[in-house]
Amino acid sequence: MKYVVFYESADDLAARAPAYFAAHTARYQEFVERGELLMIGPFGNPQEEGSMAVFTTLAAAEDFVAGDPFVLQGVVKAWHVREWNEVLVPS
16 A cells, blocks of 8 residues: 655745745655655646655655645645555566
């Protein structure tokens, strides 16, 4: 089981995100280094479609969001976590 965080972008994403991008990147790198974050990134149109991240545990997903500068500074206006039952695992 994996846990996918979906972010809904604030209305002024393009104006707000640059100020917090370095801190957001540093935050997610911590989770990558611990092996808890597998993938992260925006959809094709981040303003309208948001972004997502895939974590190995629910605790890691919730911990990431709780300290993510994008969430804390209002770059993200809403988020939710969904369980994902990964079926195809590359060998």
